[in-house]
Amino acid sequence: xxxxxxxxxxxxxxxxxxxxxxxxxxxxxxxxxxxxxxxxxxxxxxxxxxxxxxxxxxxxxxxxxxxxxxxxxxxxxxxxxxxxxxxxxxxxxxxxxxxxxxxxxxxxxxxxxxxxxxxxxxxxxxxxxxxxxxxxxxxxxxxxxxxxxxxxxxxxxxxxxxxxxxxxxxxxxxxxxxxxxxxxxxxxxxxxxxxxxxxxxxxxxxxxxxxxxxxxxxxxxxxxxxxxxxxxxxxxxxxxxxxxxxxxxxxxxxxxxxxxxxxxxxxxxxxxxxxxxxxxxxxxxxxxxxxxxxxxxxxxxxxxxx
Amino acid sequence: xxxxxxxxxxxxxxxxxxxxxxxxxxxxxxxxxxxxxxxxxxxxxxxxxxxxxxxxxxxxxxxxxxxxxxxxxxxxxxxxxxxxxxxxxxxxxxxxxxxxxxxxxxxxxxxxxxxxxxxxxxxxxxxxxxxxxxxxxxxxxxxxxxxxxxxxxxxxxxxxxxxxxxxxxxxxxxxxxxxxxxxxxxxxxxxxxxxxxxxxxxxxxxxxxxxxxxxxxxxxxxxxxxxxxxxxxxxxxxxxxxxxxxxxxxxxxxxxxxxxxxxxx
Ligand SMILES: Nc1ncnc2c1ncn2[C@@H]1O[C@H](COP(=O)(O)OP(=O)(O)OP(=O)(O)O)[C@@H](O)[C@H]1O
Ligand SMILES: [Mg+2]
Numbered sequence: 346x347x348x349x350x351x352x353x354x355x356x357x358x359x360x361x362x363x364x365x366x367x368x369x370x371x372x373x374x375x376x377x378x379x380x381x382x383x384x385x386x387x388x389x390x391x392x393x394x395x396x397x398x399x400x401x402x403x404x405x406x407x408x409x410x411x412x413x414x415x416x417x418x419x420x421x422x423x424x425x426x427x428x429x430x431x432x433x434x435x436x437x438x439x440x441x442x443x444x445x446x447x448x449x450x451x452x453x454x455x456x457x458x459x460x461x462x463x464x465x466x467x468x469x470x471x472x473x474x475x476x477x478x479x480x481x482x483x484x485x486x487x488x489x490x491x492x493x494x495x496x497x498x499x500x501x502x503x504x505x506x507x508x509x510x511x512x513x514x515x516x517x518x519x520x521x522x523x524x525x526x527x528x529x530x531x532x533x534x535x536x537x538x539x540x541x542x543x544x545x546x547x548x549x550x551x552x553x554x555x556x557x558x559x560x561x562x563x564x565x566x567x568x569x570x571x572x573x574x575x576x577x578x579x580x581x582x583x584x585x586x587x588x589x590x591x592x593x594x595x596x597x598x599x600x601x602x603x604x605x606x607x608x609x610x611x612x613x614x615x616x617x618x619x620x621x622x623x624x625x626x627x628x629x630x631x632x633x634x635x636x637x638x639x640x641x642x643x644x645x646x647x648x649x650x651x
Numbered sequence: 652x653x654x655x656x657x658x659x660x661x662x663x664x665x666x667x668x669x670x671x672x673x674x675x676x677x678x679x680x681x682x683x684x685x686x687x688x689x690x691x692x693x694x695x696x697x698x699x700x701x702x703x704x705x706x707x708x709x710x711x712x713x714x715x716x717x718x719x720x721x722x723x724x725x726x727x728x729x730x731x732x733x734x735x736x737x738x739x740x741x742x743x744x745x746x747x748x749x750x751x752x753x754x755x756x757x758x759x760x761x762x763x764x765x766x767x768x769x770x771x772x773x774x775x776x777x778x779x780x781x782x783x784x785x786x787x788x789x790x791x792x793x794x795x796x797x798x799x800x801x802x803x804x805x806x807x808x809x810x811x812x813x814x815x816x817x818x819x820x821x822x823x824x825x826x827x828x829x830x831x832x833x834x835x836x837x838x839x840x841x842x843x844x845x846x847x848x849x850x851x852x853x854x855x856x857x858x859x860x861x862x863x864x865x866x867x868x869x870x871x872x873x874x875x876x877x878x879x880x881x882x883x884x885x886x887x888x889x890x891x892x893x894x895x896x897x898x899x900x901x902x903x904x905x906x907x908x909x910x911x912x913x914x915x916x
Binding site: 531533534536537538539540541542543544547551552555556558 | 716749750756760764775822825826829
């Protein structure tokens with residue numbers, strides 16, 4: 346073969362390779378676009394359907410009314426009624442999940458032997474893989490009866506039991522992200538602490554946790570989003586009665602529980618009652634968005650500089 | 652080189668610490684072999700030798716850093732004077748040892764805290780809570796590390812905002828705050844530019860009057876500039892030890908001479 350034809354062959358080969366790479370790039374790009382388009386579509390529907398709702402119900406009433414009775418003839422649309430259920434159950438869940446998840450992460454990252462870690466991690470992943478409906482029935486049929494022994498008069502559906510179980514469900518999410526963040530803290534920083542005479546416990550809480558702060562914040566934000574958006578556990582175990590309360594021993598509907606209730610009910614599409622679920626969904630979306638933005642800001646503000 | 656014209660007799664110099672028949676093993680791998688080395692009081696001793704010869708390993712025996720990882724094993728002794736304890740004895744708590752010795756690492760490793768809290772860390776770990784005493788000792792340590800003037804009006808700023816050289820001086824201040832009996836340096840300037848290196852070298856030189864120093868360095872000029880004594884190691888063994896100018900200009904061992912002339916270029 347002459348040099349000339351060799352070069353021509355190589356050029357043709359390179360052109361075909363470039364074409365192939367272009368094709369792969371386009372495939373990947375379209376996959377990414379599908380995800381973005383879906384998200385945009387959801388947001389668009391939420392906003393446009395809510396707009397229909399807000400044409401009939403003033404936003405001010407939506408935000409300030411203290412009753413939520415969309416199906417009554419005297420209809421009221423006070424979202425705070427549903428939000429109180431969401432906030433109370435989420436607060437209980439996070440009061441359990443954040444400390445437990447953090448302590449578990451500190452233990453796994455700083456204290457556990459590699460063997461313990463090898464056993465504990467898959468078990469936690471298993472916990473994260475249990476369908477939430479199972480957690481819901483666990484709350485209803487196991488945790489609530491137990492709580493009723495301690496708190497007489499606790500109703501069968503209550504925010505406390507649902508919140509506790511939701512907290513347990515969220516623990517593995519928080520611990521696994523927190524642990525990753527803590528294990529990413531350089532050995533050099535830990536050794537700096539040990540070299541000054543610190544114990545393992547002091548090193549873990551005074552150096553490793555602050556150094557992993559932005560990762561921990563990300564874990565907590567994810568936990569909050571999970572709690573606020575969790576549906577099955579609260580729908581099954583907290584009751585479906587809209588109830589403006591911050592008392593965990595009462596039964597109340599959360600935003601999510603209300604949405605399932607209406608979505609699977611037999612309200613005609615397009616009725617005002619049906620339209621409420623979009624407004625409620627929008628409120629939920631804005632709350633999680635707020636937390637995600639806060640998380641983003643926290644991560645930027647406390648970005649690790651080791 | 653800091654050795655006076657007429658060098659005192661070694662036997663007359665007080666010794667701060669001494670390695671005796673020291674062996675060290677990473678699992679089955681022996682990294683230090685039968686090391687005998689005195690560390691003279693209020694002097695700077697430099698450890699030199701090719702990469703992988705065991706300098707860091709030796710340094711980290713003094714403050715029992717190897718205890719942090721499983722499978723490591725010491726044999727022999729490192730005695731600390733005047734109380735004549737064996738730092739490596741299994742009855743001695745490594746945390747107690749680290750309370751008495753301090754270490755400065757190869758790369759600056761300030762904690763993600765304020766400048767003040769970085770220096771106060773060791774004191775807090777030792778249970779010191781009194782605010783005025785903490786402030787006094789932090790200031791003193793920063794002065795000793797020649798950093799106070801540069802940071803005095805931003806003690807509450809994050810330490811990570813300092814330049815690399817300042818961060819390393821902060822780490823020195825942090826190490827000095829607890830008034831260590833022996834200060835260990837593992838290539839403290841290897842991540843710094845020549846100007847920052849110069850100021851750290853001056854600092855080490857000046858600190859000699861306050862504290863006994865053991866420093867690992869790759870840089871021959873640095874060893875020559877800052878140290879009184881030099882130890883040359885090769886493949887886990889101590890080949891030669893003596894006054895720095897003797898080791899550099901009148902080495903007894905052919906190996907030492909080859910290494911030093913090779914490195915000086
Ligand atoms: N954690 C460890 N496990 C097993 N072997 C190790 C470990 N750390 C170091 N070693 C080995 O021990 C020997 C001495 O290493 P050491 O780090 O003390 O050398 P050094 O003289 O400090 O080198 P350098 O100048 O490159 O820092 C080397 O052969 C190294 O590979
Ligand atoms: Mg080294």
